[in-house]
Amino acid sequence: MIRTILIAKYHLNSSFTYQSNDSTDVEFVYYDHPQKPEDWEQWIWQLQALADKRIWAHVDPDNAAPQRGLLQEPPYPEVIDFNENATSYAQLSTNQQRAYENSRRYYDQDIKYFLKQEEHLQQIRTQITTTVSIQKKLLLNPSLTVKEWLSRLKENTEPTSSFVRKKVQHQYTEALKGFTHLSKLNQWLDQ
Secondary structure: OEEEEEOOOOOEEEEEEEEOOOOOEEEEEEEOOOOOHHHHHHHHHHHHHHOOHHHHHHHOOOOOOOOOOOOOOOOOOOHHHOOOOOOOHHHOOHHHHHHHHHHHHHHHHHHHHHHHHHHHHHHHHHHHHHHOOHHHHOOOOOOOOHHHHHHHHHHHHOOOHHHHHHHHHHHHHHHHOOOOOHHHHHHHHHO
């Protein structure tokens, strides 16, 4: 079963299918990143809706702390870690072989979690790069973390409070022009 979710009100750009945590395929149809600062909130909300909530907590640009707490790639266990003179598994003692095998099992499990996390981060990167304008892509240095990308985009896109205040004042003034019925004021307030 595929659920389709339209992400924004802008012209259609592309789509992709994502398997959610409950194994339901969700098709995200997304649109170009809005060009206007007042559309930042809509865009970041859409991105957050796509992101795994465990990952979002680490990359949220509204969280002032740097991106940390994510899993680090686990070190691959080497035979030499268990016997500095050994160059192969066969040169390990029985106890060392058991310890090595146990370490490999832990590694196998840890690398699965790490790779899943990396997959989620890559999905966020892909969503960002496919939905931001060409001008905003110049801010996205590949060596930066996802959080740094989002922080840069926020600094360069999010509207200032004075911009929002002026926009609301303008809308209010426009709504009051020709104000003849209470319904026009209610219509403005419902926006």
